[in-house]
Amino acid sequence: MKLSILSEIIDPSAIPISKLNLDQKSMNVLPDWGVRHVGDLMNVGVEGLQSMRNMSRASIKLIGKRLAALNLQLPGYNEFLRDDDVSGNGEIGRCRSRSCAGDGIVRGLRDLVSQKEYEITGLCQTCQDEVFNGEEW
């Protein structure tokens, strides 16, 4: 037991997110995206968090604060705080489809599969749903 605490002090990325005292909403969303340790949070950064459906700005702010307490800077966090007053609509990007089935704004993606699809094609969730018609690929 003592040893595991020691290793966490040496390597904060090994700390489980369950110890960060995050809000319940985050704890519902993050494990579905494979985020289990502080190191995973550092890997996804603000951009990754914003692409997660049901992840609110308040939740991201809390995560950024908790990591700051560990002397870690969540990637993109400063920019995120700077944009705080500007957007506020959860926009993470613009849909690359010229005939977007939605309103042209990418706000949140359902899961990792949709996230991967977005990285490849740049399609918003609405367009993805349109194209794949809800079928599993």
Ligand SMILES: [Zn+2]
């Ligand atoms: Zn679209």
